[in-house]
Amino acid sequence: MQKIVYPAKESWEELLERPDNGLEDLFDTARGVLEDVKRNKDAALIKYTRMFDGVELEDFKVSQAEINEACINISSDLKEAILTAKQNIETFHQAQLREVKVIETMPGVQCWQKAVPIEKVGLYIPGGTAPLFSTVLMLAIPAKIAGCKEVVLCTPAGKDGKINPAILYAANLVGVTKIFKLGGIQAIGAMAYGTETVPSVSKIFGPGNRFVTAAKQVVSLKDVAIDMPAGPSEVMVMADESAEPAFIAADLLSQAEHGADSQVILVTNNEALLDKVEKALDEQLNQLSRKEVAEKALDNSRMIVLKSVDEMLEMCNEYAPEHLIISMRDDEEIGAKVMNAGSIFLGNYSPESAGDYASGTNHTLPTHGYAKSYSGVSTESFMKKITYQKISEKGIQKLGPAIEIMAAAEQLYAHKNAVTVRLQKIKESK
Numbered sequence: 001m002q003k004i005v006y007p008a009k010e011s012w013e014e015l016l017e018r019p020d021n022g023l024e025d026l027f028d029t030a031r032g033v034l035e036d037v038k039r040n041k042d043a044a045l046i047k048y049t050r051m052f053d054g055v056e057l058e059d060f061k062v063s064q065a066e067i068n069e070a071c072i073n074i075s076s077d078l079k080e081a082i083l084t085a086k087q088n089i090e091t092f093h094q095a096q097l098r099e100v101k102v103i104e105t106m107p108g109v110q111c112w113q114k115a116v117p118i119e120k121v122g123l124y125i126p127g128g129t130a131p132l133f134s135t136v137l138m139l140a141i142p143a144k145i146a147g148c149k150e151v152v153l154c155t156p157a158g159k160d161g162k163i164n165p166a167i168l169y170a171a172n173l174v175g176v177t178k179i180f181k182l183g184g185i186q187a188i189g190a191m192a193y194g195t196e197t198v199p200s201v202s203k204i205f206g207p208g209n210r211f212v213t214a215a216k217q218v219v220s221l222k223d224v225a226i227d228m229p230a231g232p233s234e235v236m237v238m239a240d241e242s243a244e245p246a247f248i249a250a251d252l253l254s255q256a257e258h259g260a261d262s263q264v265i266l267v268t269n270n271e272a273l274l275d276k277v278e279k280a281l282d283e284q285l286n287q288l289s290r291k292e293v294a295e296k297a298l299d300n301s302r303m304i305v306l307k308s309v310d311e312m313l314e315m316c317n318e319y320a321p322e323h324l325i326i327s328m329r330d331d332e333e334i335g336a337k338v339m340n341a342g343s344i345f346l347g348n349y350s351p352e353s354a355g356d357y358a359s360g361t362n363h364t365l366p367t368h369g370y371a372k373s374y375s376g377v378s379t380e381s382f383m384k385k386i387t388y389q390k391i392s393e394k395g396i397q398k399l400g401p402a403i404e405i406m407a408a409a410e411q412l413y414a415h416k417n418a419v420t421v422r423l424q425k426i427k428e429s430k
Protein backbone atom coordinates (compact mmCIF):
# COMPACT_ATOMS: atom_id res chain seq x y z
CA MET A 1 0.00 0.00 0.00
CA GLN A 2 1.38 3.37 -0.99
CA LYS A 3 2.19 5.65 1.98
CA ILE A 4 1.63 9.38 1.63
CA VAL A 5 2.49 11.87 4.34
CA TYR A 6 0.93 15.36 4.44
CA PRO A 7 -0.13 15.54 0.78
CA ALA A 8 -0.88 19.01 -0.60
CA LYS A 9 -4.60 19.65 -1.10
CA GLU A 10 -4.11 20.06 -4.85
CA SER A 11 -3.00 16.42 -5.04
CA TRP A 12 -6.02 14.98 -3.20
CA GLU A 13 -8.17 14.47 -6.26
CA GLU A 14 -5.51 12.34 -7.93
CA LEU A 15 -4.76 10.51 -4.67
CA LEU A 16 -8.39 9.55 -4.21
CA GLU A 17 -8.94 8.28 -7.74
CA ARG A 18 -10.67 4.92 -7.93
CA PRO A 19 -8.97 2.17 -9.96
CA ASP A 20 -9.83 2.53 -13.62
CA ASN A 21 -12.18 -0.30 -14.35
CA GLY A 22 -12.72 0.69 -17.96
CA LEU A 23 -16.38 1.48 -17.39
CA GLU A 24 -16.62 3.46 -20.65
CA ASP A 25 -15.77 0.42 -22.82
CA LEU A 26 -17.98 -1.71 -20.64
CA PHE A 27 -21.02 0.40 -21.49
CA ASP A 28 -20.53 -0.51 -25.18
CA THR A 29 -20.21 -4.21 -24.35
CA ALA A 30 -23.22 -4.02 -22.04
CA ARG A 31 -25.35 -2.25 -24.66
CA GLY A 32 -24.58 -4.94 -27.26
CA VAL A 33 -25.44 -7.85 -24.96
CA LEU A 34 -28.57 -6.15 -23.62
CA GLU A 35 -29.89 -5.43 -27.13
CA ASP A 36 -29.37 -9.09 -28.05
CA VAL A 37 -31.17 -10.31 -24.91
CA LYS A 38 -34.06 -7.92 -25.61
CA ARG A 39 -34.42 -9.28 -29.13
CA ASN A 40 -33.47 -12.94 -28.86
CA LYS A 41 -34.46 -13.66 -25.25
CA ASP A 42 -33.61 -17.16 -23.96
CA ALA A 43 -31.48 -17.93 -27.03
CA ALA A 44 -29.25 -14.95 -26.18
CA LEU A 45 -29.10 -16.01 -22.52
CA ILE A 46 -27.85 -19.44 -23.58
CA LYS A 47 -25.23 -17.86 -25.83
CA TYR A 48 -23.84 -15.39 -23.26
CA THR A 49 -23.90 -17.85 -20.38
CA ARG A 50 -21.72 -20.10 -22.53
CA MET A 51 -19.49 -17.17 -23.59
CA PHE A 52 -18.99 -15.33 -20.27
CA ASP A 53 -19.56 -18.03 -17.65
CA GLY A 54 -18.32 -21.05 -19.57
CA VAL A 55 -21.49 -22.93 -18.65
CA GLU A 56 -23.72 -24.87 -21.03
CA LEU A 57 -27.32 -24.40 -19.86
CA GLU A 58 -30.66 -24.91 -21.60
CA ASP A 59 -32.90 -24.35 -18.60
CA PHE A 60 -32.14 -21.46 -16.25
CA LYS A 61 -34.92 -21.96 -13.74
CA VAL A 62 -33.88 -23.60 -10.48
CA SER A 63 -36.24 -26.46 -9.64
CA GLN A 64 -37.82 -27.09 -6.24
CA ALA A 65 -35.85 -30.37 -6.14
CA GLU A 66 -32.59 -28.41 -6.45
CA ILE A 67 -33.69 -26.06 -3.66
CA ASN A 68 -34.63 -29.00 -1.40
CA GLU A 69 -31.32 -30.73 -2.06
CA ALA A 70 -29.38 -27.55 -1.25
CA CYS A 71 -31.19 -27.13 2.05
CA ILE A 72 -30.12 -30.61 3.18
CA ASN A 73 -26.50 -29.80 2.44
CA ILE A 74 -26.14 -26.80 4.76
CA SER A 75 -24.47 -27.39 8.13
CA SER A 76 -26.45 -26.63 11.26
CA ASP A 77 -23.84 -24.03 12.31
CA LEU A 78 -24.32 -22.11 9.09
CA LYS A 79 -28.11 -22.40 9.33
CA GLU A 80 -27.99 -20.97 12.84
CA ALA A 81 -25.70 -18.10 11.81
CA ILE A 82 -27.97 -17.26 8.88
CA LEU A 83 -30.97 -17.24 11.24
CA THR A 84 -29.20 -14.78 13.58
CA ALA A 85 -28.44 -12.49 10.65
CA LYS A 86 -31.99 -12.85 9.30
CA GLN A 87 -33.49 -11.82 12.61
CA ASN A 88 -31.32 -8.70 12.94
CA ILE A 89 -31.84 -7.65 9.33
CA GLU A 90 -35.61 -8.13 9.74
CA THR A 91 -35.70 -6.09 12.95
CA PHE A 92 -33.74 -3.20 11.43
CA HIS A 93 -35.64 -3.14 8.14
CA GLN A 94 -39.09 -3.61 9.73
CA ALA A 95 -38.46 -0.46 11.77
CA GLN A 96 -38.00 1.49 8.53
CA LEU A 97 -41.71 1.22 7.66
CA ARG A 98 -43.38 4.56 8.32
CA GLU A 99 -46.92 5.30 9.46
CA VAL A 100 -49.19 7.29 7.14
CA LYS A 101 -49.70 10.79 8.55
CA VAL A 102 -52.52 13.03 7.32
CA ILE A 103 -51.45 16.69 7.15
CA GLU A 104 -53.95 19.53 7.00
CA THR A 105 -52.06 22.19 5.04
CA MET A 106 -54.96 24.65 5.49
CA PRO A 107 -58.49 24.19 6.81
CA GLY A 108 -60.32 21.67 4.61
CA VAL A 109 -57.20 20.72 2.63
CA GLN A 110 -55.87 17.33 3.67
CA CYS A 111 -52.77 15.75 2.10
CA TRP A 112 -51.02 12.50 2.83
CA GLN A 113 -48.46 10.15 1.39
CA LYS A 114 -48.64 6.37 1.37
CA ALA A 115 -45.80 4.02 0.50
CA VAL A 116 -46.82 1.07 -1.65
CA PRO A 117 -44.63 -1.85 -2.66
CA ILE A 118 -43.10 -2.07 -6.12
CA GLU A 119 -44.96 -5.11 -7.40
CA LYS A 120 -42.20 -6.85 -9.39
CA VAL A 121 -38.56 -6.64 -8.32
CA GLY A 122 -35.40 -8.40 -9.46
CA LEU A 123 -32.50 -9.27 -7.17
CA TYR A 124 -28.99 -9.81 -8.50
CA ILE A 125 -26.82 -11.95 -6.25
CA PRO A 126 -23.10 -11.89 -7.12
CA GLY A 127 -21.57 -15.28 -7.62
CA GLY A 128 -18.60 -14.90 -9.94
CA THR A 129 -15.77 -15.08 -7.42
CA ALA A 130 -17.60 -15.79 -4.15
CA PRO A 131 -21.23 -16.89 -3.68
CA LEU A 132 -22.60 -13.95 -1.67
CA PHE A 133 -25.55 -15.65 0.01
CA SER A 134 -25.56 -12.82 2.57
CA THR A 135 -26.74 -10.55 -0.26
CA VAL A 136 -29.86 -12.72 -0.59
CA LEU A 137 -30.80 -11.74 2.98
CA MET A 138 -29.93 -8.07 2.37
CA LEU A 139 -32.24 -7.81 -0.63
CA ALA A 140 -35.02 -10.35 -0.14
CA ILE A 141 -35.80 -9.44 3.48
CA PRO A 142 -36.62 -5.76 2.79
CA ALA A 143 -38.45 -6.81 -0.42
CA LYS A 144 -40.71 -9.10 1.61
CA ILE A 145 -41.20 -6.53 4.39
CA ALA A 146 -42.14 -3.92 1.79
CA GLY A 147 -44.72 -6.37 0.38
CA CYS A 148 -43.36 -6.86 -3.16
CA LYS A 149 -45.55 -9.47 -4.88
CA GLU A 150 -43.10 -10.95 -7.34
CA VAL A 151 -39.45 -11.35 -6.38
CA VAL A 152 -37.14 -12.74 -9.07
CA LEU A 153 -33.58 -13.73 -8.23
CA CYS A 154 -30.66 -14.20 -10.64
CA THR A 155 -27.23 -15.49 -9.74
CA PRO A 156 -24.57 -17.17 -11.89
CA ALA A 157 -24.16 -20.94 -11.76
CA GLY A 158 -20.75 -22.48 -11.18
CA LYS A 159 -18.95 -24.50 -13.85
CA ASP A 160 -20.96 -27.56 -12.74
CA GLY A 161 -24.16 -25.73 -13.71
CA LYS A 162 -25.26 -25.51 -10.08
CA ILE A 163 -25.91 -22.63 -7.74
CA ASN A 164 -24.11 -22.55 -4.41
CA PRO A 165 -26.39 -24.32 -1.88
CA ALA A 166 -26.14 -21.50 0.70
CA ILE A 167 -27.66 -19.07 -1.83
CA LEU A 168 -30.58 -21.46 -2.42
CA TYR A 169 -30.96 -22.10 1.31
CA ALA A 170 -31.08 -18.36 2.13
CA ALA A 171 -33.51 -17.69 -0.74
CA ASN A 172 -35.83 -20.48 0.36
CA LEU A 173 -35.66 -19.31 3.97
CA VAL A 174 -36.91 -15.85 3.04
CA GLY A 175 -39.53 -17.14 0.62
CA VAL A 176 -37.92 -16.48 -2.77
CA THR A 177 -38.49 -19.32 -5.20
CA LYS A 178 -38.25 -17.76 -8.68
CA ILE A 179 -34.52 -18.33 -9.00
CA PHE A 180 -32.57 -18.31 -12.26
CA LYS A 181 -29.03 -19.47 -13.05
CA LEU A 182 -27.94 -16.28 -14.72
CA GLY A 183 -25.10 -13.87 -14.07
CA GLY A 184 -23.54 -10.73 -15.47
CA ILE A 185 -24.99 -8.47 -18.15
CA GLN A 186 -27.31 -11.17 -19.46
CA ALA A 187 -28.99 -11.56 -16.05
CA ILE A 188 -29.67 -7.82 -15.89
CA GLY A 189 -31.03 -7.90 -19.46
CA ALA A 190 -33.30 -10.86 -18.65
CA MET A 191 -34.84 -9.08 -15.66
CA ALA A 192 -35.12 -5.76 -17.50
CA TYR A 193 -36.80 -7.07 -20.67
CA GLY A 194 -38.16 -10.49 -19.74
CA THR A 195 -37.63 -13.65 -21.78
CA GLU A 196 -39.57 -16.88 -22.35
CA THR A 197 -38.45 -18.09 -18.91
CA VAL A 198 -37.47 -15.01 -16.90
CA PRO A 199 -40.19 -12.49 -15.94
CA SER A 200 -39.46 -8.81 -16.42
CA VAL A 201 -39.43 -6.59 -13.34
CA SER A 202 -39.88 -2.89 -12.57
CA LYS A 203 -36.74 -2.39 -10.49
CA ILE A 204 -33.43 -4.26 -10.29
CA PHE A 205 -31.42 -4.45 -7.08
CA GLY A 206 -28.07 -5.77 -6.07
CA PRO A 207 -24.35 -5.36 -6.20
CA GLY A 208 -22.06 -6.89 -8.73
CA ASN A 209 -18.83 -6.59 -10.64
CA ARG A 210 -18.15 -3.91 -13.22
CA PHE A 211 -20.09 -5.74 -15.95
CA VAL A 212 -23.17 -6.02 -13.77
CA THR A 213 -22.89 -2.40 -12.63
CA ALA A 214 -22.51 -1.09 -16.18
CA ALA A 215 -25.49 -3.16 -17.36
CA LYS A 216 -27.65 -1.85 -14.53
CA GLN A 217 -26.73 1.71 -15.44
CA VAL A 218 -27.56 1.14 -19.12
CA VAL A 219 -31.01 -0.42 -18.49
CA SER A 220 -31.82 2.32 -15.99
CA LEU A 221 -31.60 4.98 -18.72
CA LYS A 222 -35.05 4.12 -20.04
CA ASP A 223 -36.23 0.62 -19.34
CA VAL A 224 -36.29 -0.13 -15.64
CA ALA A 225 -35.36 1.45 -12.29
CA ILE A 226 -32.29 0.37 -10.32
CA ASP A 227 -31.30 0.70 -6.69
CA MET A 228 -27.91 2.41 -7.30
CA PRO A 229 -24.49 1.75 -8.80
CA ALA A 230 -23.13 -0.77 -6.25
CA GLY A 231 -19.83 -1.88 -7.73
CA PRO A 232 -16.46 -3.05 -6.42
CA SER A 233 -16.25 -2.84 -2.63
CA GLU A 234 -14.30 -0.15 -0.81
CA VAL A 235 -13.54 0.94 2.73
CA MET A 236 -11.94 4.00 4.29
CA VAL A 237 -10.57 3.72 7.84
CA MET A 238 -10.13 6.94 9.82
CA ALA A 239 -7.81 6.27 12.74
CA ASP A 240 -6.00 8.09 15.54
CA GLU A 241 -3.62 6.91 18.25
CA SER A 242 -6.44 5.00 20.00
CA ALA A 243 -6.79 2.61 17.03
CA GLU A 244 -5.51 -0.96 17.08
CA PRO A 245 -3.18 -1.60 14.05
CA ALA A 246 -4.15 -5.29 13.79
CA PHE A 247 -7.84 -4.36 13.62
CA ILE A 248 -7.18 -1.76 10.93
CA ALA A 249 -5.22 -4.26 8.82
CA ALA A 250 -7.99 -6.84 9.21
CA ASP A 251 -10.65 -4.36 8.13
CA LEU A 252 -8.64 -3.19 5.12
CA LEU A 253 -8.08 -6.77 4.01
CA SER A 254 -11.74 -7.68 4.50
CA GLN A 255 -12.69 -5.41 1.60
CA ALA A 256 -9.49 -5.96 -0.39
CA GLU A 257 -10.30 -9.67 -0.68
CA HIS A 258 -13.54 -8.91 -2.57
CA GLY A 259 -11.75 -8.24 -5.84
CA ALA A 260 -8.65 -6.90 -7.51
CA ASP A 261 -10.61 -3.73 -8.31
CA SER A 262 -11.55 -3.09 -4.68
CA GLN A 263 -9.97 -0.09 -2.96
CA VAL A 264 -9.07 0.43 0.71
CA ILE A 265 -7.77 3.64 2.28
CA LEU A 266 -6.35 4.48 5.69
CA VAL A 267 -6.46 8.13 6.75
CA THR A 268 -4.78 9.08 10.01
CA ASN A 269 -3.29 11.96 11.96
CA ASN A 270 -0.85 9.58 13.64
CA GLU A 271 2.15 8.83 11.37
CA ALA A 272 3.41 6.09 13.69
CA LEU A 273 0.39 3.95 12.73
CA LEU A 274 1.57 3.46 9.15
CA ASP A 275 4.45 1.07 9.85
CA LYS A 276 2.44 -0.84 12.42
CA VAL A 277 -0.47 -1.33 10.04
CA GLU A 278 1.90 -2.32 7.24
CA LYS A 279 3.46 -4.99 9.46
CA ALA A 280 0.04 -6.30 10.47
CA LEU A 281 -1.02 -6.40 6.82
CA ASP A 282 2.01 -8.52 5.91
CA GLU A 283 1.29 -10.95 8.74
CA GLN A 284 -2.41 -11.28 7.98
CA LEU A 285 -2.08 -11.43 4.19
CA ASN A 286 -0.29 -14.75 4.39
CA GLN A 287 -3.26 -16.33 6.11
CA LEU A 288 -5.71 -15.43 3.35
CA SER A 289 -6.90 -17.90 0.75
CA ARG A 290 -7.59 -14.94 -1.53
CA LYS A 291 -4.12 -13.45 -0.96
CA GLU A 292 -3.45 -12.65 -4.61
CA VAL A 293 -6.73 -10.82 -5.09
CA ALA A 294 -6.20 -8.83 -1.88
CA GLU A 295 -2.62 -7.96 -2.88
CA LYS A 296 -3.84 -6.57 -6.20
CA ALA A 297 -6.47 -4.47 -4.41
CA LEU A 298 -3.77 -3.17 -2.04
CA ASP A 299 -1.89 -1.91 -5.10
CA ASN A 300 -4.88 0.41 -5.74
CA SER A 301 -4.87 1.52 -2.13
CA ARG A 302 -3.21 4.14 0.09
CA MET A 303 -2.31 5.07 3.65
CA ILE A 304 -2.48 8.82 4.08
CA VAL A 305 -1.29 10.98 6.97
CA LEU A 306 -3.04 14.32 7.42
CA LYS A 307 -2.46 17.14 9.89
CA SER A 308 -5.81 17.36 11.64
CA VAL A 309 -9.12 15.64 12.24
CA ASP A 310 -10.80 18.39 10.21
CA GLU A 311 -8.64 17.52 7.19
CA MET A 312 -9.42 13.83 7.69
CA LEU A 313 -13.13 14.63 7.61
CA GLU A 314 -12.69 16.81 4.56
CA MET A 315 -10.90 13.99 2.74
CA CYS A 316 -13.56 11.49 3.73
CA ASN A 317 -16.35 13.73 2.47
CA GLU A 318 -14.51 14.23 -0.80
CA TYR A 319 -13.92 10.48 -1.30
CA ALA A 320 -17.43 9.42 -0.17
CA PRO A 321 -16.51 5.83 0.75
CA GLU A 322 -18.93 2.94 0.57
CA HIS A 323 -17.87 1.97 4.11
CA LEU A 324 -16.24 4.21 6.69
CA ILE A 325 -14.70 2.89 9.89
CA ILE A 326 -13.92 5.52 12.53
CA SER A 327 -11.38 4.10 14.99
CA MET A 328 -10.88 7.30 16.94
CA ARG A 329 -11.38 8.51 20.46
CA ASP A 330 -14.31 10.80 19.55
CA ASP A 331 -15.85 8.37 17.11
CA GLU A 332 -19.47 9.45 17.55
CA GLU A 333 -18.74 13.18 17.45
CA ILE A 334 -16.62 12.76 14.31
CA GLY A 335 -19.16 10.37 12.76
CA ALA A 336 -21.88 13.00 13.17
CA LYS A 337 -19.87 15.37 10.95
CA VAL A 338 -19.60 12.95 8.02
CA MET A 339 -21.66 14.04 5.02
CA ASN A 340 -20.71 11.42 2.44
CA ALA A 341 -20.45 7.69 3.24
CA GLY A 342 -22.61 4.63 2.58
CA SER A 343 -22.38 3.05 6.04
CA ILE A 344 -20.35 4.07 9.11
CA PHE A 345 -18.78 1.80 11.73
CA LEU A 346 -17.88 3.49 15.02
CA GLY A 347 -15.15 2.48 17.47
CA ASN A 348 -12.68 -0.36 17.66
CA TYR A 349 -15.25 -3.12 18.01
CA SER A 350 -17.45 -2.45 15.01
CA PRO A 351 -15.75 -4.31 12.14
CA GLU A 352 -17.13 -3.68 8.69
CA SER A 353 -17.85 -7.41 8.39
CA ALA A 354 -20.58 -6.97 11.01
CA GLY A 355 -22.55 -4.86 8.54
CA ASP A 356 -21.71 -7.23 5.70
CA TYR A 357 -23.38 -10.12 7.44
CA ALA A 358 -25.35 -9.82 10.57
CA SER A 359 -25.69 -6.61 12.61
CA GLY A 360 -28.90 -5.70 10.77
CA THR A 361 -27.91 -2.83 8.44
CA ASN A 362 -27.90 -3.37 4.68
CA HIS A 363 -24.65 -4.16 2.87
CA THR A 364 -25.86 -3.09 -0.58
CA LEU A 365 -24.26 0.32 -0.70
CA PRO A 366 -23.20 2.98 -3.21
CA THR A 367 -19.58 2.80 -4.39
CA HIS A 368 -17.33 4.91 -6.62
CA GLY A 369 -18.27 8.20 -4.93
CA TYR A 370 -22.01 7.68 -5.41
CA ALA A 371 -22.42 7.94 -1.62
CA LYS A 372 -22.46 11.69 -2.31
CA SER A 373 -25.92 11.31 -3.78
CA TYR A 374 -27.31 7.81 -3.12
CA SER A 375 -28.26 5.90 0.03
CA GLY A 376 -27.77 2.19 0.52
CA VAL A 377 -30.68 -0.22 0.08
CA SER A 378 -33.47 0.03 2.65
CA THR A 379 -37.07 -1.13 2.91
CA GLU A 380 -38.09 2.16 1.26
CA SER A 381 -36.04 1.25 -1.81
CA PHE A 382 -38.63 -1.47 -2.50
CA MET A 383 -41.51 0.97 -2.25
CA LYS A 384 -42.74 4.02 -4.03
CA LYS A 385 -44.90 6.73 -2.58
CA ILE A 386 -48.29 7.87 -3.72
CA THR A 387 -49.59 11.21 -2.51
CA TYR A 388 -53.29 11.69 -1.76
CA GLN A 389 -55.40 14.77 -1.16
CA LYS A 390 -58.95 15.41 -0.12
CA ILE A 391 -60.29 18.94 -0.26
CA SER A 392 -63.63 19.90 1.24
CA GLU A 393 -66.03 22.59 -0.03
CA LYS A 394 -64.64 24.90 2.61
CA GLY A 395 -61.11 23.99 1.60
CA ILE A 396 -61.55 24.73 -2.14
CA GLN A 397 -63.20 28.06 -1.27
CA LYS A 398 -60.13 28.99 0.72
CA LEU A 399 -57.47 27.61 -1.62
CA GLY A 400 -59.23 28.07 -5.00
CA PRO A 401 -58.46 31.78 -5.62
CA ALA A 402 -54.68 31.17 -5.26
CA ILE A 403 -54.89 28.33 -7.80
CA GLU A 404 -56.94 30.45 -10.22
CA ILE A 405 -54.42 33.32 -10.08
CA MET A 406 -51.41 31.01 -10.54
CA ALA A 407 -53.03 29.10 -13.44
CA ALA A 408 -53.94 32.36 -15.21
CA ALA A 409 -50.38 33.62 -14.75
CA GLU A 410 -49.11 30.46 -16.49
CA GLN A 411 -51.80 31.00 -19.13
CA LEU A 412 -53.27 27.58 -18.41
CA TYR A 413 -56.97 28.49 -18.41
CA ALA A 414 -58.27 24.92 -18.32
CA HIS A 415 -56.42 24.49 -15.05
CA LYS A 416 -58.02 27.67 -13.72
CA ASN A 417 -61.44 26.55 -14.90
CA ALA A 418 -61.25 23.26 -12.97
CA VAL A 419 -61.39 25.41 -9.84
CA THR A 420 -63.77 28.09 -11.17
CA VAL A 421 -66.54 25.57 -12.05
CA ARG A 422 -66.44 24.22 -8.51
CA LEU A 423 -66.49 27.63 -6.86
CA GLN A 424 -69.47 28.60 -9.07
CA LYS A 425 -71.36 25.43 -8.11
CA ILE A 426 -70.83 26.18 -4.41
CA LYS A 427 -72.04 29.77 -4.95
CA GLU A 428 -75.17 28.58 -6.80
CA SER A 429 -76.06 26.10 -4.06
CA LYS A 430 -76.08 28.80 -1.39
Ligand SMILES: NC(=O)c1ccc[n+]([C@@H]2O[C@H](COP(=O)([O-])OP(=O)(O)OC[C@H]3O[C@@H](n4cnc5c(N)ncnc54)[C@H](O)[C@@H]3O)[C@@H](O)[C@H]2O)c1
Residues within 6 Å of the ligand: 052, 053, 125, 126, 127, 128, 129, 130, 132, 135, 156, 182, 183, 184, 185, 207, 208, 209, 210, 211, 212, 229, 230, 231, 232, 233, 258, 259, 262, 322, 363, 364, 365, 366, 367
Ligand atom coordinates in the same frame (compact mmCIF):
# COMPACT_ATOMS: atom_id res chain seq x y z
N1 LIG B 1 -21.30 -2.32 -3.37
C1 LIG B 1 -21.86 -3.32 -2.75
O1 LIG B 1 -22.82 -3.15 -2.03
C2 LIG B 1 -21.30 -4.71 -2.93
C3 LIG B 1 -21.79 -5.78 -2.15
C4 LIG B 1 -21.28 -7.06 -2.40
C5 LIG B 1 -20.34 -7.27 -3.42
N2 LIG B 1 -19.90 -6.21 -4.14
C6 LIG B 1 -18.97 -6.39 -5.27
O2 LIG B 1 -19.61 -7.30 -6.17
C7 LIG B 1 -18.63 -7.85 -7.02
C8 LIG B 1 -18.90 -9.33 -7.26
O3 LIG B 1 -18.23 -9.68 -8.43
P1 LIG B 1 -18.09 -11.14 -8.99
O4 LIG B 1 -17.30 -11.07 -10.24
O5 LIG B 1 -17.65 -12.04 -7.90
O6 LIG B 1 -19.56 -11.64 -9.32
P2 LIG B 1 -20.72 -11.12 -10.25
O7 LIG B 1 -21.83 -12.09 -10.08
O8 LIG B 1 -21.00 -9.69 -10.00
O9 LIG B 1 -20.17 -11.22 -11.76
C9 LIG B 1 -20.01 -12.45 -12.39
C10 LIG B 1 -20.51 -12.35 -13.81
O10 LIG B 1 -19.73 -11.45 -14.56
C11 LIG B 1 -19.82 -11.80 -15.93
N3 LIG B 1 -18.51 -11.60 -16.58
C12 LIG B 1 -17.31 -12.00 -16.13
N4 LIG B 1 -16.34 -11.68 -17.04
C13 LIG B 1 -16.97 -11.08 -18.08
C14 LIG B 1 -16.53 -10.49 -19.31
N5 LIG B 1 -15.24 -10.50 -19.65
N6 LIG B 1 -17.44 -9.92 -20.12
C15 LIG B 1 -18.75 -9.90 -19.78
N7 LIG B 1 -19.22 -10.44 -18.64
C16 LIG B 1 -18.35 -11.00 -17.78
C17 LIG B 1 -20.19 -13.25 -16.01
O11 LIG B 1 -21.35 -13.39 -16.77
C18 LIG B 1 -20.41 -13.66 -14.56
O12 LIG B 1 -21.61 -14.38 -14.39
C19 LIG B 1 -17.27 -7.56 -6.38
O13 LIG B 1 -16.66 -6.54 -7.13
C20 LIG B 1 -17.64 -7.03 -4.99
O14 LIG B 1 -16.72 -6.11 -4.52
C21 LIG B 1 -20.37 -4.95 -3.93
Ligand SMILES: N[C@H](CO)Cc1c[nH]c[nH+]1
Residues within 6 Å of the ligand: 132, 134, 135, 232, 233, 234, 255, 322, 356, 363, 364, 365
Ligand atom coordinates in the same frame (compact mmCIF):
# COMPACT_ATOMS: atom_id res chain seq x y z
N1 LIG C 1 -18.63 -5.90 1.59
C1 LIG C 1 -19.64 -6.18 0.59
C2 LIG C 1 -20.26 -4.86 0.19
O1 LIG C 1 -19.35 -4.02 -0.40
C3 LIG C 1 -20.72 -7.11 1.05
C4 LIG C 1 -20.32 -8.49 1.45
C5 LIG C 1 -20.99 -9.65 1.28
N2 LIG C 1 -20.28 -10.64 1.83
C6 LIG C 1 -19.18 -10.11 2.34
N3 LIG C 1 -19.21 -8.80 2.11
Ligand SMILES: [Zn+2]
Residues within 6 Å of the ligand: 233, 254, 255, 258, 356
Ligand atom coordinates in the same frame (compact mmCIF):
# COMPACT_ATOMS: atom_id res chain seq x y z
ZN1 LIG D 1 -17.52 -7.54 2.34
